[in-house]
Amino acid sequence: MDYFLTEEQVMIRDLARQVSEDKVMPIRAELDEKEEFPWDIMKTLAQSDFFGINISEQYGGLGMGGFELTLAIEELSKACLGVSTTFAANSLGTYPLLLQGSDEQKKKYLPDIASGRKLVAFGLTEANAGSDAAGVQTTAKLEGNEYVLNGTKQWITNGGDAEIYTVIAITNKAKGARGASAFIVDKGTPGFSFGKKENKLGIRASSTRELIFENCRIPKENLIGKEGLGFIIAMKTLDKSRTGVGAQGVGVAQGAFEAAADFAKERHQFGVPIISIQAVQHMLADMATQIEAARALVYAVAKFIDTGSKDVAKESAMAKLFATDVAMKVTVDAVQVMGGSGYMREYPVEKMMRDAKILQIYEGTNQIQRNVIGQALIKETAKR
C-alpha cells in the first residue's frame, strides 16, 4: 500500500533496505549462530547517518521524527531482528536525554550518539523490577558533588557494548515511584561493571548483559532532569520507543511473509506450486492482511506522536501490542507454510520465529500494554 511518504522518507527507507540487503542478509545466519555483536553493520549505519535520524541538526542529527526512525527500523527488522534491536536500543537509551536532558548534557552526549561514535543503552529492568517499573532497587545517593550508585540492572540490551548508559535509580526510597531519578553513566566509570553475556532464544546478534554498580560515583551533573522525575522519564521514554518495537514487528513479519510466499511459488506438491493451493493461499492472505493492518497502525501512531501530543501512552501501547502479536503469528505461520524447510536453519524463517518472541516481552510485555490501554480507557470513561 502507498503511504504517501515524502521524498526524504523514501530515501531513508530505500537506504535502510540497501543496508539490509547488502550488509545484513548475507551474514544474519552467522551472527545468529555465533551470537556475534554486529559491529560492522553498526559502523555502516553510523557512516550512513542512521543514528541521527531523530536527533536535532544542532547536535549533528537529521532533525527528523520518530516516524522516519520507524521506517528505518522496519527495514532492518525485515532482514534481522538482532541487528534492528541493537540499533533501536540506541534510541531507547537516548530518549531520556532528548526528553529531559540539559543543554550541557545534550551538547556533551548527543553529537557522539548522532554520529554513531558511541552506542547507548537504557537501564531500567532489575531482578525485582520490570513490568513493575516502580520496584527499582538500585539506589543513587548524593554525597557532595557526586551520586553514588549501588545495585544491578538485568537484561540490558547493548549492555557492555554501549559507551553511554541512561539508568533509573532510587534517590528517595520513602517516595516510592516518585523517588526514582534518571542518570547518565559512562562506560569505564570506576565501580561500573558488566555481568556475563546472556545466551538467548532469539535476537542473538544483540548483546544482553547485567549492569553492576558497586559504589559507582558519577558527577552530580549526570542527573537527568530533576530528582524524582526518573519514573516519569522512563514511562515517557517507553511511550516514545514502543512504535519502534511495533515497527520491528511489522518488519520481521514482512520478511517472514516474503520468504514464505517465495517458497510457496517454487515448492510443488500434487503437481502444482503450493501457492495455488487454497489452504496455503488463505494462510498467506491472512498474513498479508495482518501485516498491512499492523503497519497502518504503527505508521499512524508514530505520526501522531510526532505531532507532539502529550498523552500517547494508549496509542503507542496499541501499536506495540498489535504489531508484535502479528509478528509472532505471522512468523509461526511462515514456518508452517514452508513445512519441513521452514524448520531448517538453511532457511531464514525459523530464526525469525525465534526472534519475534522477544517483541511480545521486551519494552513492556504485551500484558502490560493491555494494562496501559485499560488504564487509559478507565480515565476516558470517567471523563465522559
Add this chain to the structure above:
Amino acid sequence: MNIIVCIKQVPDTAEIRINPETNTLMREGVPSIINPFDLHAIEAAVQIKEQHGGTVTVLTMGPPQAETSLREAVSMGADEVVLLSDRAFAGSDTWATSYTLAKAIEKLGADIIFCGKQAIDGDTAQVGPETAEFLDIPHISYIKKIEEVTDSAIRVQRMMDEGYDVVESSLPVLLTVVKELNQPRMPSLKGKMAAKKAEIKKMGMADINADEKSLGLKGSPTQVKNIFAPEIKAERKMIEGTAEEQVENLVKELREIKCL
C-alpha cells in the same frame, strides 16, 4: 590536495542482453549504474580527503542523464561534480574520450586522478592510462593498496599476476584501481540530501579549450568494421598406427596446416 575521480555511467551488465543481429548491447530498459570499479575509485578519493583534507571532484563525460551517477557520487562524499557533455563529444572512442577528459582535468587542476581499472561495458582499460599520457603525467594502473600519501608523492601497491609491485610516484599522478583496494561505502542520508540539492557543473567543448578535430567520432581513430562473437572451431582427428607411424603422420599433418 585536489583529487579528481573519473567515472562512467554504464548499463548494469548483470541485466543486459545482446542484439543477435547487430551484436550490440540492447540498452533499452536496462538500469544505469556507476561503473563498479569507479565506486572503488570514489571511495579511495574520499578516504584520502578524510585523512589529508582537500576536495574530491567527480568528473564524467556522457549524456545529460549521467547526472544521476554524479548525484550518487555526492552521496558518497564527493564535494564537486562535473558533467562533460556536448554533442561534439558523441561517438568518442577511448582516444577521443581520454583527450577530452585530459582537457577538462587540465582546466580543473588535480594532484591525484583516480579511475576504475576499466568500464564493464567497453572493458578496454585504456582510458585511464591514455588520459595520463595526454596530460603528460605518470600513471600507475591496477593499484590494490595505497601505502602512503604525502603532499608531493604517493606510494602504492600495483597488482600483478603473481604478487604485487610497490610503486612510488611524484604528484600529479593518475591511478587506476582494482576492487581489492577497498570496500565502497554506502551512501549516507546527509549525503543523499546534499546530492538532491547538489549543483552540477557542466562543461562543454568551449569550456575546455579542446581542438574540435580531436573530439567525438571525428577524433576517434577506432573504426568498428564488424562486431561478432568469435567462433571457436575445433576438429578432432585420431592418428592410427605404430608409434613411429603416428609421429610421422603427425609431423606431416602439422606441416600441411603450416604449424611447423
